Amino acid sequence: MKKTGLKVSMVITVILGTAFSQTVERTANPQLQKVFDEGVTYFNTEKYWDALSNFQQVAAANKNENPLLSSAQLMVLKTTYRLGELDRSAQLARTFLQTFPDSRYVTEVREDLAEILLAQGKYREALNYYLDVLKSGDDAFLRSSSEEAIEKILGFYFTAEEIRALRDFTSDPFIRQFLTLKLAEKLHAEGDSRQAHKELRQVAPSATDKYLRNQVAQTENRLKSLAAPRVYVGVVLPLSGSNAALGQKILNGLKYALAQYRQAGHAEIAALVLDNRSEVAQSVRQVEFLAGNPRVCAIIGPLTSEETIAVAAIANNQQIPLLTPTASSSQISTLSPYIFQVNLDYENLGRFLGLYGVRVAGIKSAASLAPADEFGKEFTDAFCRALDEYGASIISQQWYSGEPADLKNQIANIHKAAVERVEKQVEFKINEARQNLKNLALNPPAPILKIVVDEPYCTIIRQDTTLSLTLRETLIYTGLMKISDFEIPRRDTLTFPSGLVDGFLIPARASDANLIVPQINYFDIRAQFLGSGNWNDPELLKRNKDLLKGLYFISDFYIDPDNRTFKTMATGFAKVFGNEPGRFELYGYDTMKALLSVMEAQEISRSAIRRGLLEMPVYRGLGRIISFKGNRPRVNSCGFILRYDNNRVRPAALIENGQLIIGQKVIR
Numbered sequence: 001m002k003k004t005g006l007k008v009s010m011v012i013t014v015i016l017g018t019a020f021s022q023t024v025e026r027t028a029n030p031q032l033q034k035v036f037d038e039g040v041t042y043f044n045t046e047k048y049w050d051a052l053s054n055f056q057q058v059a060a061a062n063k064n065e066n067p068l069l070s071s072a073q074l075m076v077l078k079t080t081y082r083l084g085e086l087d088r089s090a091q092l093a094r095t096f097l098q099t100f101p102d103s104r105y106v107t108e109v110r111e112d113l114a115e116i117l118l119a120q121g122k123y124r125e126a127l128n129y130y131l132d133v134l135k136s137g138d139d140a141f142l143r144s145s146s147e148e149a150i151e152k153i154l155g156f157y158f159t160a161e162e163i164r165a166l167r168d169f170t171s172d173p174f175i176r177q178f179l180t181l182k183l184a185e186k187l188h189a190e191g192d193s194r195q196a197h198k199e200l201r202q203v204a205p206s207a208t209d210k211y212l213r214n215q216v217a218q219t220e221n222r223l224k225s226l227a228a229p230r231v232y233v234g235v236v237l238p239l240s241g242s243n244a245a246l247g248q249k250i251l252n253g254l255k256y257a258l259a260q261y262r263q264a265g266h267a268e269i270a271a272l273v274l275d276n277r278s279e280v281a282q283s284v285r286q287v288e289f290l291a292g293n294p295r296v297c298a299i300i301g302p303l304t305s306e307e308t309i310a311v312a313a314i315a316n317n318q319q320i321p322l323l324t325p326t327a328s329s330s331q332i333s334t335l336s337p338y339i340f341q342v343n344l345d346y347e348n349l350g351r352f353l354g355l356y357g358v359r360v361a362g363i364k365s366a367a368s369l370a371p372a373d374e375f376g377k378e379f380t381d382a383f384c385r386a387l388d389e390y391g392a393s394i395i396s397q398q399w400y401s402g403e404p405a406d407l408k409n410q411i412a413n414i415h416k417a418a419v420e421r422v423e424k425q426v427e428f429k430i431n432e433a434r435q436n437l438k439n440l441a442l443n444p445p446a447p448i449l450k451i452v453v454d455e456p457y458c459t460i461i462r463q464d465t466t467l468s469l470t471l472r473e474t475l476i477y478t479g480l481m482k483i484s485d486f487e488i489p490r491r492d493t494l495t496f497p498s499g500l501v502d503g504f505l506i507p508a509r510a511s512d513a514n515l516i517v518p519q520i521n522y523f524d525i526r527a528q529f530l531g532s533g534n535w536n537d538p539e540l541l542k543r544n545k546d547l548l549k550g551l552y553f554i555s556d557f558y559i560d561p562d563n564r565t566f567k568t569m570a571t572g573f574a575k576v577f578g579n580e581p582g583r584f585e586l587y588g589y590d591t592m593k594a595l596l597s598v599m600e601a602q603e604i605s606r607s608a609i610r611r612g613l614l615e616m617p618v619y620r621g622l623g624r625i626i627s628f629k630g631n632r633p634r635v636n637s638c639g640f641i642l643r644y645d646n647n648r649v650r651p652a653a654l655i656e657n658g659q660l661i662i663g664q665k666v667i668r
Contacts, residue, residue: 032061036068043079046245052079070096070103077109081116084241084277090116107138111146118149119240119275123157127166135174137211151182155230156272156295160186177203177212181219188223189230196223231604232272233258233595234290236301236311241278243303246584250325252577253588254300256569259576261596269599271592276302280310287311291318297599298323298609300591305329305374312336321610325591330378333634340613340628341635342591343556344655346378348630348637349532350507352655353554354386356641357503357530359660359667360653361552365393365421366503366530367414369407371512372399379507379532395421395501404508404515411494411523418500419489426488433480434471440478451478496525507532517544533557533642541644551644557583557623558640558651566622583623590621618656630658 039054058072066072073096081089093113097106114129130153133146154163163186167179180203188196200219207213235254237247251273258271272290276283283302290296291314298321302308308327315322316336323340324332330347333339344352357363366387370376376399384394396417398410434453441451451474452459458474460467467477475481489500504527508516513535520529521544529548533555535541541548559566569589570580581589597619598612618638619626630637637658640651653662660667 029061029065032058032066032068036072039072039075043075043082048079048082048244052076052083055079070100070105073100074105074109077112081112081240082244084244084279086116086120086240086277090120107133107136107142110136111142114146114149118153119277123153124166127153131175131178134178135172143211152270152272154182154186155189155270156232156293158186160190160192174209174212177207177209178215181212181215184219185222193223230268230270230295231599232270232290232293232296233592234287234296234299234301235271235273236276236283236286236290236299237273238278238303239273239275243278246303247275247278249582249584250303250588250591252573253581253585253590254592255588256573256576256581256585257589257592257596261593269596269604272296276307280307283307284310284314287314287322291315291320296320297604297606298595300325300588300595303327305332308332308339309335312339315339319610320606321613323591323595323613325587329374330382333632337634338610339634342587342594342624342626343636344554344639345632345635346375347382348632348635348639348655348658349554349556350379350382350384351386352639352660353505353530353552353641354383355390355660355667356552356554356653357383357528358387358390358392360662361503361528361530363387363392363503363528365395365501366505367395367418367501368397368505368507369410369414369516370397370399370505370507371404371509372401375509376507380505383505383507383530392502393421404512404519407516407519408494411519411525414501415489415494415496415523416491418496419491422488422500426486429481429485430471430475433475436480437475437478440480494523496523496527498526501525501527503528503530505530506535508534510534510537513537513540517547521547528552535644536642536649541649542647545644545647548644552652553642553644554639554655555642556636556639557586558642558649559583559586559623563622569622581622586621586623590619590624590626593621594619594626625654625656627657630656632658 035054036058039051039058042048042051042054055072055075058066058068059076063069073092077089077092077096080092090113093109093116096109100106110129111133114126114133117126117129127150130146130150133142134150137143160183163179163183167176167183170176170179180199184196184199187193187199200216200223203212204216207216235251237251238244239247239251254271258269261269274286274290276286287299290299299315300323302311302324303326305327308324309329309332311322312332312335315338319338321338321340323342325342327341328343328345330345332345333341357366368380368384370380380397384397387394396414398413400407400410437451438453441453444451447462448460449463450461456470457468458471460469460474460477469477472486476483489497504525506516506529508531517540529551531551531553533553535551535553536555573581573585594616598609598616601612613628614634616628625638626636627638628634628636637655639655641653641655642649643652653660653667655661
C-alpha cells in the first residue's frame, strides 16, 4: 500500500500526500462511498480542486452515520496542502488531532503537520511533531522518514548549544536520549570529538528501547569516522500549489540519485529541500535563505523561467551555482554567470530542428503554426533563422493565443501564402521557359521548320502542317515545360496537396497537440511535420499513427526502453516509489547525478563546482545528455532529434556540445 503521508529520504521536506490508496471500511451509504472513491481518483490524477470538492462533500455528511468521516477529513487536509494553502492545512491538521485523538491516522497527521510547519519556516514546532512521530513508533515508514527529517533540521537549522537546550528542556526519557545522540553527532561534526564521546556515554548504558539501541550503534560508528561537516545541495521545488505534481516527480528522481551516491560510500552530501509553493516570491525567499548559508554549495531549481529570472541576481551576488532543470527561456543564462540551464533553451531547440530540417530532411520551404507566447515565438524565430541561414524559405508564420480549438484563419493564411508562392514560381518558370522558347526559335529542332513566338498564339510550322498554339501549349509541345508545371492549387479550398509546403513547424504546448491534430487531418495537410518534444505523447501518436508518420521533433529527453542501465534503475526506483520513473523523475535524477559527478571530481566549494560544471565532459544520463560547453554559455547544448515511424519513437540524430550528429558525422 502507498502511504498517504510524507516520504522523507535524505531531504528535509517533501510533498504532502503521495497517491492515496483507500483502506477505510466500506460504508452503508453506496452514494457516499462513490463520491469518496471518485475523490481518490481525482487526487491520484492531480485534479486537486475536483478532489477537494468530493472530500468536503463526504466530510459534511451526517457525522453519526459516516464511517468515512476521518478518512475524508484526512484527504481534505492533504488536498488543501497540495493546493498550496499552508495555513488552512495546518489548522485542519490540528483540528483533526483534537477531533479524532484515537484515529489510526493520528501519527500520519502529526507528520503531515510537521511538514507543513517546516514549509512555513516554523522549525522548532515542526521538530516537536517529528519527535512525537519518532517516539510513537506506530509506523516504521513514518518513523524512518521523521528521523531523516529530524537529522536535517538539527543539522542545518540548530547549533550544538540549541540542541543541548532542547535536550535539557524535555522531560521525556526517549526524546532526551535521542537528542543527546544527535548532540554527540553535531559536536563530532564540528570537531569536538571529546565532548561528543562524553555525550554518547550518557546514553549508551541506559538505552533500553530497541530503536534507541540501534541509534546508539549508528552514533558510535559515526563518531569513529573522521569529523567532517555535512555539505548541502539546496533544492527549491514546487511541492504545493499549481506545480506540486511536477515538483514531486523531479524531487523523487533527485532523491534516488542521491541515495545511490551515498550508498556507494561517497562524501556526506545531503539535500536541503524547500517548497516554493509554485510562487515566484517564495522562490526568491528560499534561494536567499539557501545562498546565505556557506554550507550550501549549489542549488537545484527553481523550475519555471519566471522563477529562475527572479532569483538570478541572488545566485550572482552570493556566487552560488544554480542549476534549473526545466527553465527554457533563452535569456536566463545572460542574467548571471552562476545560472546553468540543464535543458535546451528555446533558441537551441528551434535552431537545431531547423538545421536538421534543411540539411537532412531536405526541406526547402516551410510554414509555422505556433502559440503566441515566449516559448512559441523564441522557438519559431530560431527555427526560421536557421532555415534562412541554410537557404530555405519561410512561407508564413502564424500564431494562436489560448487553446487552438479553431485554426481555420491561420491555416487559411498559410494556404493563401503557399498558393501565392506557387503562382510566383509558375510565373517564373513560364518567363524562363518563354526566353528558352525564343532561343529555340533561332534554331528549331527537326521536324519543326520554324517557330514564331507571339501573343496570344505561337505558330509552329512543320513540313506537313502548321500549328497555332497558346504559349502554354507551345511550351508543352516543345518539351520546355510539363503539364504538371502549370498546376496551381485552388484558392477556394484549404486542402494542402503534397509539395504546397515542404515543412510544417508546429511547436505545440503539451495540451495543444490533441486539438491541433484533428485540424491537420480535416484540412488534409500533407507535409513534413516538425515539432517540439511535447509531441512525444504515446497515446496521441498511436491514435494518429498514419497522419503523424515520419514526424520529426526535437527534445532534451529520450528514454531507450532497451537500455539495461535504465531497466535496472527503473526496477529499483519502483521498489522505493511505487512506479517506474518517467520524464520528470529522470529530469531530477540526471540533474543530480551530473552535479554529483562534478562534486566528486574536485574540492567541494561553490567556485570549484562552477568551474567543474563549465568544464564537465558530456554527461550521458538515462534520459538526458548534459554539457555546458556548447554554442551557448551555461546552457545545455545536448539533445535529440526524434522521429516517429512504425509506431515507435527513435533518435534520428543527436545534438552534442552544440553540434548536430548522425552516426559519426557532424552536420554543418
